Amino acid sequence: MDGRLARVILLALCLALGGCSSWLAQRIGKEVAVPPELNIPHQSKLQCIDGHCVTLWRWPPEAQLGDFEMNVIVNGRPNIDVARWPQSALEYNERPVALIVPGYGQHPLMAMLYAAWLGHLGFETWVMDGPSQGRPFDFGLSHAKAALPWLTQKQGEGQAVLLVEISMGAVAVAEMAPSLGPQVRLMTVAPMGDFEQALVAGRGLGPWYQSLMPESQLRLAARKLMANQLEVNGQARLEQLAVPTLNLYLEQDPLAPVPVAPPRRAERRLQLAGLPHLLAAGYPWPAIRDEAEPWLREQFHLAKPEMSVSESQP
Secondary structure, eight states, rough: HHHHHHHHHHHHHHHTTOOHHHHHHHHHHHOOOOOOOOOOOEEEEEEETTTTTEEEEEEOOTOEEEEEEEEETTTEEEEEEEEEEOOOOOGGGSEEEEEOOOOTTOOGGGHHHHHHHHHHHEEEEEEEOOOSSSSSSSSHHHHHHHHHHHHHHHTTTTOEEEEEETTTHHHHHHHHGGGGTTTTTEEEEEEBBHHHHHHHHHHHGGHHHHHSHHHHHHHHHHHHHHTSSOBHHHHHHHHHSSEEEEEETTTTTTSSOOOSOOOOOOOEEEEEESOOOHHHEEEEOOHHHHHHHHHHHHHHOOOOOSOOOEEEOO
């Protein structure tokens, strides 16, 4: 079927059912289930406040990643990395805590490879439910409020805290960080900018129906999901924070364009070449690790881990 004809038919069906934007908003806000092919070791706990619960997924203390191969072909180009990440020798109660917030459409288990890497560096690593888990869809803001008491308890027990966000996870991280004080550290991977702009710019990366929709309907759907908020801009929210931050942007990323404003004083901003948005969201490729590890060791006074092996092919 011709693409233009398919678009016309889909639009006609939506209008017959009462408009595209409401249907689109429901589809975009749909909860993501556990991918059946994922068999990753993990433990989990439920954290609740005011009737809202969030699941925290832990990379187990005894788990380690040995001779793991990531092999992904994007646009006909292979991206290969072979990594071996044994657990850190640090005692578990001596480790700083890393909480990873995944992006839109990403189940927490899909971020466990980030958790394995950070566990190898010496962190006690957890992954929080992302914006595509739970109801109602609110960009992860309710999850952030539910997880915050657990994080402040960790701080009270003397553990340093690292917040790691991926894409849309920027919104939840920016919600939690102010309550954790100047001691918290942030690391971002392709932090989402304006949600409405990202939805329109990235429609070719989304499901088939999203790429066929008129831009006007996508914008209306975005506004329905934002409800009473004037805008949802992850980058703008992060810019309000005054804590040390490592921001890792990607070249030519329509979902998370590099901000025009210069980096703030506490921010280290880098732009990585050769990594598409979706590729960086699911795995800490060497380009990410090479920039992040020295910064993390400096901020958290971590020794360089032994027996770390990585062989990559761009």
